[in-house]
Amino acid sequence: MKFFIKTFGCQMNVNDSEKINHILSDREMERTKEVEDADIVIINSCAVREKAQEKIFSFIGRLDQSQKIVVSGCVAQSEKDLILKRNRKVDFVVGTHQFYGMNEIIDDFLLKNLKGTNTTLSKEWSEEVPDIYSRENRFTGFISIMEGCDNFCTYCIVPFTRGREKYRPYRNIFDEAEYLAENGFREIVLLGQNVNSWKDQKEGVSFASLLSRIAGIEKIKWIRFITSYPGYYESELIDVMKQNRNIARHIHFPVQSGSTRILKKMGRNYTREQYIQIISKFKSEIPEIKFSSDFIVGFPGESDRDFDLTLSLIEKARYDSLFSFIYSPRKHTKAASIDDNIPAEVKKKRLQLLHELQKNIQLEAHGGLVGKELEVMVTGNNMKREGELLGRTESYKIVTFPGNHKPGEFVKVTIDSFGPHSLRGLEVI
Ligand code: SAH
Ligand code: SF4
Ligand code: F3S
Numbered sequence: 001m002k003f004f005i006k007t008f009g010c011q012m013n014v015n016d017s018e019k020i021n022h023i024l025s026d027r028e029m030e031r032t033k034e035v036e037d038a039d040i041v042i043i044n045s046c047a048v049r050e051k052a053q054e055k056i057f058s059f060i061g062r063l064d065q066s067q068k069i070v071v072s073g074c075v076a077q078s079e080k081d082l083i084l085k086r087n088r089k090v091d092f093v094v095g096t097h098q099f100y101g102m103n104e105i106i107d108d109f110l111l112k113n114l115k116g117t118n119t120t121l122s123k124e125w126s127e128e129v130p131d132i133y134s135r136e137n138r139f140t141g142f143i144s145i146m147e148g149c150d151n152f153c154t155y156c157i158v159p160f161t162r163g164r165e166k167y168r169p170y171r172n173i174f175d176e177a178e179y180l181a182e183n184g185f186r187e188i189v190l191l192g193q194n195v196n197s198w199k200d201q202k203e204g205v206s207f208a209s210l211l212s213r214i215a216g217i218e219k220i221k222w223i224r225f226i227t228s229y230p231g232y233y234e235s236e237l238i239d240v241m242k243q244n245r246n247i248a249r250h251i252h253f254p255v256q257s258g259s260t261r262i263l264k265k266m267g268r269n270y271t272r273e274q275y276i277q278i279i280s281k282f283k284s285e286i287p288e289i290k291f292s293s294d295f296i297v298g299f300p301g302e303s304d305r306d307f308d309l310t311l312s313l314i315e316k317a318r319y320d321s322l323f324s325f326i327y328s329p330r331k332h333t334k335a336a337s338i339d340d341n342i343p344a345e346v347k348k349k350r351l352q353l354l355h356e357l358q359k360n361i362q363l364e365a366h367g368g369l370v371g372k373e374l375e376v377m378v379t380g381n382n383m384k385r386e387g388e389l390l391g392r393t394e395s396y397k398i399v400t401f402p403g404n405h406k407p408g409e410f411v412k413v414t415i416d417s418f419g420p421h422s423l424r425g426l427e428v429i
Pocket of ligand 2: 157
């Protein structure tokens with residue numbers, strides 16, 4: 001039997017798909033890259049915005065009648081009934097905490113031509129998911145350290161799709177990091193919706209000390225963590241970063257809005273000023289540090305003045321990169337009951353203004369990198385130009401350059417040209 005996995009959404013889902021892949025490969029099912037060849041199609045879904053959710057429905061619509069279909073992930077968790085109602089073809093709906101039962105789903109349902117669902121949310125961290133599993137990517141290892149979120153930002157569906165925060169025990173995380181280091185991985189990314197609230201109470205380990213212990217593992221070149229919530233910042237983190245050069249000098253630090261009034265409505269527990277203070281403190285202690293961020297535009301009640309505050313925050317922070325989204329009302333959330341009073345054109349215009357500003361900031365920053373030597377981790381071939389490689393810098397910038405190296409190798413590149421979204425250069429020999 002052959003299976004195909006389609007993954008939508010964030011790194012959490014990518015990581016869960018790798019685990020599903022591991023479970024199925026273990027029973028000698030073959031993974032196929034062509035959806036038409038698959039007997040079983042697994043769709044690992046994302047519910048964060050309406051558009052993301054709609055994607056799975058159109059994907060299902062294109063599948064063959066004879067294929068078995070399993071929907072997993074965040075839409076599976078939050079919209080089980082809707083999925084079954086809209087798509088008679090779907091055979092099983094499995095929630096975010098239950099995919100480790102994929103073998104039973106196949107044996108007890110799919111192979112018996114039965115339909116079913118399982119969307120129970122667990123209260124504890126589940127070690128039924130294999131700790132160490134075969135990964136597609138052989139040089140960047142994602143390690144989930146927690147699941148769920150307790151913040152309940154008023155616009156966000158994640159606490160409803162991933163449940164309450166559950167922390168993975170320190171030992172398991174450390175062992176997995178060590179295993180990855182021994183097996184040739186050079187970059188580790190600690191994953192969670194809200195990583196800085198991670199702790200292991202039994203062992204008395206905080207998030208900062210987890211980082212410091214992982215940084216002590218030999219051979220790991222870059223340690224990253226996503227996503228940090230600006231409301232729980234600790235100075236211990238700065239100290240640990242200063243002491244360990246292998247913690248990447250880049251933090252994804254989503255602020256969502258530059259207006260304290262809107263932040264309050266969003267249920268984010270920090271002000272514009274506090275956020276600026278935190279990033280200034282990082283920059284003064286670690287001058288080479290870079291930040292990236294997420295923004296939502298058009299949150300209900302966002303005035304021109306609020307939006308101007310967002311633009312001015314972007315100018316102040318001078319992010320290396322950012323992601324921005326038009327507000328999308330989500331089921332279960334508090335904000336969904338507030339009147340979404342901003343016309344679609346205004347939202348689009350604001351998004352466009354934000355993009356333009358950030359594009360100019362990136363062009364300016366990239367211009368300043370010409371002639372500089374940057375360390376780049378090779379990620380693969382540049383499909384657009386033969387003989388060229390693609391790589392990423394410590395702050396996640398894309399670099400293209402001619403050369404011949406394997407993914408995962410670190411190379412020094414002198415930058416000679418640039419665009420708003422990437423850099424080009426020549427290898428330093
Ligand atoms: N845990 C992370 C991000 C989770 S979702 C954090 O707290 O930052 C990723 C991003 O999607 C968010 O940062 C936010 O910018 C965006 N997002 C979440 N819900 C949204 C919604 N209802 N409409 C538009 N964007 C949303
Ligand atoms: Fe969603 Fe907020 Fe939790 Fe991030 S911190 S996952 S935006 S509720
Ligand atoms: Fe989407 Fe779920 Fe991630 S909603 S962004 S896949 S946690």
